[in-house]
Amino acid sequence: MYDLLLKSLLLMPRVFLRTLPVALLVALIYFGLIDNTSNPLWQIVFVLLLTTPCIAIIRMAALRAALVAADRTTPPTIAHLTKAQIRLAYGNLLPINVVQSIAMVIIAALVDASLTEGLTQASLEYAKTGSTAGYDEVAANFTTLLQAAGWIASLIAAAGFGVMGVPMAASAANAAEKRPRHDITFGLGWNFWKLALLYLVALFVNAIVAICLALIVLSALTLGDVSFARYVVPAAIVLYVSLHFATTASGAALSYGQLLDQKAVIRDYVKSQIAGPQTSADDLRALRQSRQRG
Structure with missing residues (x-):
């Protein structure tokens, strides 16, 4: 259960260093568009339209960085990527986002009903x-x-990653020039409990690490130029997302590799059973020599 967790944490620093520059570039575009739009309606539109693609x-x-670090892929092409x-x-x-949204709508309805009843009773009291x-x-x-x-x-989210972790890695592996052509259900639910635990x-x-670093930076800014304080929260979000995605991607890539290895073992076993017992080179040589003498 904990072997994947340990291996993922050991692989994570290399993946994080490759993920952070991409996260910074995406964050500059994402927060730049939202921050420089004065119309609240357009800000909501940008959030709805850009959040899922930016996260992806x-x-x-x-995932690509984790697959490279785990030696499970080759360079990609633009079309495949x-x-x-x-x-x-x-x-x-x-x-996963749809299931989360449905759950949140249900919870919001329950909260609204509970608050309405509670406020009514409190007002009467x-x-x-x-x-x-x-x-x-x-x-x-x-x-x-x-x-x-x-x-x-x-x-x-943890259950969703447990189900989709390996398929995500398979999708990333399909970006390679010589892609393995995995379908969208490849590895569905593989290592579910291990990946769900890793996600949590x-x-x-990673949230604790990001919050601690943000508090340290805020404390330092109070002693100097506080005009940069407004950038601390976005920077903390970028750091957290990079750390979190690097950790979970490491687990997904390692699980993907385990599944490939298991399928290779099964495939080799099936081939050996179909081919039957194999004759060694020495036995073949001895048989040929006996036929030549005979």
Whole structure:
């Protein structure tokens, strides 16, 4: 269970160094478009249209870097990379995002119903007794519901990566010049529990690292020029995404390699069973010599 986690953490630094430049470039474009648009409606449009493709670009960069580091791929071509990128974005990542969105809509409806009922009762209590205890209880329940929603979103994402981790790596492998031509279901659910665990570990460990670094930078800025403080949060997001994607991509690439090795062993075994027992070169030589003497 923990061997994949350890190997992924050891592989992650090399993958991170290759992923970070791509993440910085994508972030400059993404946040630049949103920040330089004054119309809130257009900002929402940019967020809706660009978030999934931008995440897919960084994810592809991390997966390709992990496959290269694990020696499981060859250089890509532009045409194959473009096709693999589209498949990763809308065939591997979009289904996870859809499930998360549906879950969040359901949770939001439940939260709204709970808050409406709680506020009604708190208002009646306040009108009768003047007590604000009901409002405090509503606030506490709301915090609990938000925490539960965060856990549910994380678990759905972890389960989605457990199912789609190897297919993501297979999509990235298809970008190679001599691509293996994996279909979109190749490796579906392979190493599910190991990849789901890796996702959760990466989620919290990398978040702690990014937050700590952001706090250190903010503390340093308070002693100097505070005009750069507005860039700390986007920089922390880029750092976190790069670390998280590098860690999870390492696990996906290693799992992809394990699956390829297992299929190769099975294929060799089947070939050996079909071919039957093999005669050694020495036996063939002895048989030929005996026939020549006879």
